[in-house]
Amino acid sequence: MSDSIKSKCRLCGSEKSFVKYTIENSEIRRCSDCTLMWLNPMPTDEDLEKVYSKNYYENKELASDDAQKTYGYSDYLSEKLYKQIGFQKIVKQIKSMLQANDQELSLLELGCGLGFFLDVAQDAGFAVEGTEFNKYAVKWIANKYRFPVSSKKLDVFEDQSYDAICMMDVIEHLRDPFDVINESHRVLRNGGILTFTTMECDSFISRLLGERLEDIRKIHEHLFFFTKRSIKKSLKQAGFAVEKIHYTGHTFSCGDLVERIAAMVPLIGRPCLHLVNFFHLRNLKLYVNPRTKVTVYARKI
Template sequence: MALSPRPDGCPVCDSTRRSAVALENQLQVVRCGHCGHAYVWPVPSAAALSAIYAGEYYLGAHGSLGFRDYGGLAAARRRMFSRHLDRIERLRPVGRVLDVGCATGDFLMSARARGWDPIGVDPSPAAAQARAAGLPIRGKTIQDADLRPRSVDLVTFWDVLEHLPDPVADLRRAGSLLGPGGMVALTVPDAGGAVARLSGRRWFGYKTAGEHLHFFTGSTLSRALRAAGFDLVQRRPVAWSCSLGFLGDRAGLYLGLPGRLLNQALQTSLLAGVVVDVPMVNQFVLARPTAGPGLDLRRSA
């Protein structure tokens, strides 16, 4: 898995001022003293990050990293992707779409059914399922994607940007691949939402440290986009679709004995496969490349 080099300072603004927020999975989450972005520091090694996605991440993992039953969430993903495409298609016609971190190709198959020309990149073994479905996989990451500049109309990062060591660099690469009228669409967990604010350092989002390297608020995500040369078109809170069984699995990890009991009950219940929408846990963003030279908002402070 080829990874973008991680900046020495804050990956959004490059400041080296930071303070501790939480310690999870033997990793420190810090907050930038200049822009307020929360991120894992120091970043895990390239080998450690590669190991997350090379094994059972999509294929039966149980723990804060990965999915026990990724295939079982396909119906939930299709429902969520349909909503995302509805929002995108109100603003631009179908065209060529690159999905970064495409995994088994669920989004690309949904897009193809609506007339899009799909392309994917993904570092994990799950990409083999996308290839088997006839989807072109052009690399492991956006940095090594075998694509010409200005050759795609839409680049998507669905719950992916928070996994990337240098998200600003990867957004810049996305900008170089977009043709006239092109857009970036993405979702990330909302570290500035009501649940995160009320939970403080106990927010369950921090428990994904290692898998998630960044914890974006609306403000820090907007700043990252500007630093990469994008203008924000739309940002809104959105639901994340999953099964009750998946929620039980997370409860078993994060909520102690009550969560484990709930998980045991759900995993043996017919309700485990029921798809639900968890409201306002993610933020959905559409952005366009800035007309003219982009702003370099990375600075030491």
């Protein structure tokens, strides 16, 4: 493949791009026209199969400074409670935007992981269904929850069959996020809501930390990186109206938070880690919004 084809922007077709970050043997390129960023070269399907395994949810070496080990979560199950606090706000927002009469609303989550978001959406009254690429996760959910989860691709779902489609920290993992946005438009009912969360690359902290950011260093799984501008362009092109886009924080345990900071900025993080351990503060709950991630709500028009 020639360099010009390799570096052609998938969102706007521009051939003008430059290397924004270099991490080990990978580069992250940025489109000079629409700001979309992407990993180059992209991993093979075999590489991705290896990453999305049971180990994805229990990667004890995540908070190391080695990008080869920066994938997945250190202990995803222990983050359930904290993640669900954030998901409750998102589900509430989607529900308020859909204005249901007495009918049950339906919600499809793409890349549902271990089902934490679907669990919250079901509790809020949605009829839920999930898809997930990680086979370990599909089996895990089948043993734990009653809602349907499969490895189905979006193209097998019927036209206009869902009120809401959601992707929580998923769009950056997709080989073709723009196909998935287009397909979501087809599968949503008129007036339905597409919601997703993803890293935002142009905020102050994102630009300050750059390639130190865990989200940027996940070169084994993060294939695309968005800015507010490229998000809006992707959605408008597919026929959505962007209704809300805002920076979203996350509730962390103090121990988890300082370990992540120590991996990104050791000079600050390591002394903090000693203090947190010394004062037994590891389990303290903290809400932090560094404005590195956005939640997007778009309506099918």
